Amino acid sequence: MSHGPSPAVPSPSAGASPSLGPWEAIGDRTWRAVAEPEAVTIGLVAGSAGALVIDTGSTPAQGAEIRRTAEAVAGVPVTAVALTHAHYDHVGGLAAFRDLPSYAHERLAGHLTDPGLLAALAPYGVTAVDLPAPTRTFGVARAAPLGDRVVELISVGHAHTDHDSIAVVADARLVFAGDIVEPAGPQLGPDADPERWPGALDHLIGLLLRPDWLAYPGHGAPMTMAEVTLQRGWIASILGEVTNLVSDGVRYEDAEQRGDWPFPWPRIAAGVRTAYDLLAARGFAPRDQLPIIRKDVRED
Template identity: 45%
Template sequence: MARSTCSLRSSSTWPPPRGPAVGLPQDWHSSGSSASLTAMANNGDVPGDGSAAGPGTWVEVADRVWTGVLEPDAVTIGLVAGGDGLLVVDTGSTPAQGAALRASAERLTGLPVRAVVVTHAHSDHAFGLAAFDDVDTFGHEGLADELASAPARARAAELGVDPGDLRTPSRPFALAAGVDLGARWVELAHLGVGHTRSDVVVVVPDARVVFVGDLAESAPSPVDGSPAPWFGPDSVPEEWAATLDAVLGLVARGDVRAVPGHGPVMTVQDLMLQRGQVAAVAGEVERLVRAGVPAERAVAEGRWPFPAEHVAEGVPVAHARLVAAGVRPDPPQLPLLGR
């Protein structure tokens, strides 16, 4: 399952394409869930490798909470059912894909979509929003500027999306919002910045599920097969770990399922490991600045917990931000303990 691009950048090299050989196996959902939570409902859609198809299969990860996968970026989208209707988590890469997603969700449940939340502005999560103009749509208030940016419009052109069809949420929020689905309450929260400046998590308290967007990822890297998030030019590695600390506070009990933006459900241990790795990226960027390594050599000279391809776009920007904030190379030290 290729993930060709997930950022707003027009460059097709961010992130590098995910090859099919390292895609998720068909039964990835069964590895960490009991049989009662892995019921699959085949909804009749035929998934394609383009950006107009809905999910081919829905996986029920908790009571009336499903996940599906949309191509071409293998994005994990969510569906939450209440008594009155549905909440969709993320919308796919194009308005056509958003429409296919909506039809699939309503066919699966027999309920109408009442609300949508976008976890961040990247194309695979946000560009299908035009298919939901008649319902409440939620997202961080920063999405408006990000979706109006030149990189967003360039990415839309790559996908064949009219820039006029890029929508911003009708119900933007700064910190938190709630959605009443009838007999089920869903909470939306901006816990901090990290993967982007507009990251939002979606909490379904009674089902004990948290959708974390791309703050964490369990999909295998095309480089070495290990789980790894992507650091883009809009990422903030120096604050990302603190945001994951807040996420960990939500899933501290072992029975809470964390659904990432790409890949299968993650455990608390998975999140803790990735939190430490993200912190290591931030620490390594600062070490390089203090060692006098210039931004253009930082990726090559750094020691990274993820493949270098995963940090290549984000590290130079973070390096420049630290320099602008006044971080300077350390002065030479005397060899007090000898040479």
């Protein structure tokens, strides 16, 4: 994530208020609920020793509602929380879990003071003091024990952010995937990496190769291995398309109209800008094309 003035993505939906939908059973002692205003998937996994909540919503009040209703549904106390990444609609409710162990990638804590994140949370009255740093961090993977079962938290590398992680519930054959996939297409914001994102998805695809596994994205309906694999290919095509545009002398300002894009432009514009910058850093930038026949030269 950018540590400059660029806003964290997504930004709050205009005029929308935080709310929480009902919990839906999706596996053995495993549920999901949808937190508005950004339709965020909140995960819940219960074991004999307690329950784990995955992502926290947009505000401390919404986080408190998630915790209260989760305990009512699971029948055991919430004993820990896990975070997939540090965008406002996933971490804004952290204060409600301040007294519990919190799991996240080791880079996530550094993003909780990002000016863009705080700007996105400001309309809800959330400040940096409402965003306690995770207490149980990991670089590659870490297990969250729940008594008779374990949730595996795995870093997938730089994709939607530089600290994306997924939560694997192996005995329920599902993965809470955060925002590395979305049925409507991924959001490539200023902190995404369009070059490394396809490789990050290989971690998820490897899990979904097993029969009857599903990925539950951070927004939207569950996705199959085939759907995730197709989205991987589409994401990979973005850097290739930028490479083609640069070869043709097309600058970023004209890329929306000149490019062949697999997703709506507003979802990928910042990521395309990143791809241009990445190629420019390697010395590959658009150049003005010379005409085949100069207009000031006449044929004999």
